[in-house]
């Protein structure tokens with residue numbers, strides 16, 4: 001796959017870099033703070049390499065899932081400021097993605113300077129399912145640059161304008177971050193040392209339930225935590241109260257449970273749950289049995305007994321892939337399940353990979369040393385889809401020259 005050197009002499013060239021700068025933010029709307037800058041730090045080496053080579057670097061990225069129109073709550077302005085600090089150079093910020101501000105900011109860049117465009121998802125064309133609409137937006141993005149570098153590993157599973165279509169319109173190359181991530185994940189797919197244990201959690205339930213299908217043929221054990229738990233519990237006939245639930249996935253989940261039993265893959269579900277009366281209500285947090293969730297409460301973490309059981313299930317693992325926090329780790333009352341899994345991973349003798357923006361943030365904000373894990377991937381959904389063996393549109397598009 002073509003790396004940055006394939007783009008030739010970059011001096012004076014405008015290079016559009018797609019990074020994944022989707023970081024967690026917290027605080028009041030007018031003073032949002034980045035709570036974990038891991039994805040920004042991971043994006044720095046490629047941006048710096050391009051700037052050092054004399055390119056005029058134009059960074060495009062998304063933050064969250066706005067509805068295709070500008071929304072101040074999802075502005076990349078704080079991210080651009082942090083990028084400037086990490087690069088130790090001024091980073092210009094365009095107040096739009098392809099409009100007058102972007103044109104002016106990019107036009108004013110000197111060789112070696114860097115600009116960040118406003119959230120690419122403020123434009124409906126970015127995520128449109130309509131090829132023509134996405135293509136029209138990609139045309140506008142491509143007009144801002146002479147070359148394209150794909151470095152946002154966390155989004156390479158998205159067939160979106162700034163990830164996929166723009167690569168068809170400009171000379172392109174794979175960035176260092178995408179190349180590194182794929183190298184590590186390849187080790188998990190080719191010859192994982194066994195036992196191979198996969199831990200799944202998080203809140204993007206519908207995105208992630210599907211991966212179980214494929215993992216049933218690959219992993220020896222699947223540990224299920226986070227928001228995904230409740231669709232399993234409901235499928236087993238239990239009350240889940242107001243917890244996250246994908247009702248229409250119940251038949252799929254029942255099929256997974258049956259196939260796991262048939263093929264000898266162990267699916268480990270929590271036996272106790274930390275519930276609360278309302279989302280984030282730490283004062284009402286209490287532990288209940290997983291088959292006795294009160295109708296009026298919602299599950300926000302796996303319980304202590306489950307944390308222990310998950311740690312035991314991980315103890316003899318030689319390969320572990322973990323995606324998705326076990327609970328709402330951002331609040332202390334619901335962070336212990338995630339802590340238990342992270343702690344268990346630090347003790348395994350083989351390769352441990354933590355994948356996902358929030359999972360990686362959880363590990364760091366709970367105070368774990370990154371070096372205690374084999375690899376911390378910036379991609380959640382992207383790494384899961386890679387492990388499933390699915391085609392990543394943002395990678396395959398780079399193969400076509």
Ligand SMILES: Nc1ncnc2c1ncn2[C@@H]1O[C@H](COP(=O)(O)OP(=O)(O)OP(=O)(O)O)[C@@H](O)[C@H]1O
Pocket residue numbers: 154201202203204205225226227228244299300301323324325326327328329330355356357358359360378379380381
């Ligand atoms: N039981 C639960 N109910 C609701 N939210 C939950 C629950 N358990 C975990 N979460 C939330 O899941 C979020 C992370 O989920 P997500 O699926 O996005 O993880 P990720 O794969 O690490 O990140 P990404 O896919 O964005 O890279 C966290 O913000 C956490 O609070």
Ligand SMILES: O=C(O)[C@H](O)COP(=O)(O)O
Pocket residue numbers: 020022064065154155158356357379380381382
């Ligand atoms: O957080 C992520 O996994 C990536 O930034 C992709 O975000 P998305 O799931 O909203 O496409």
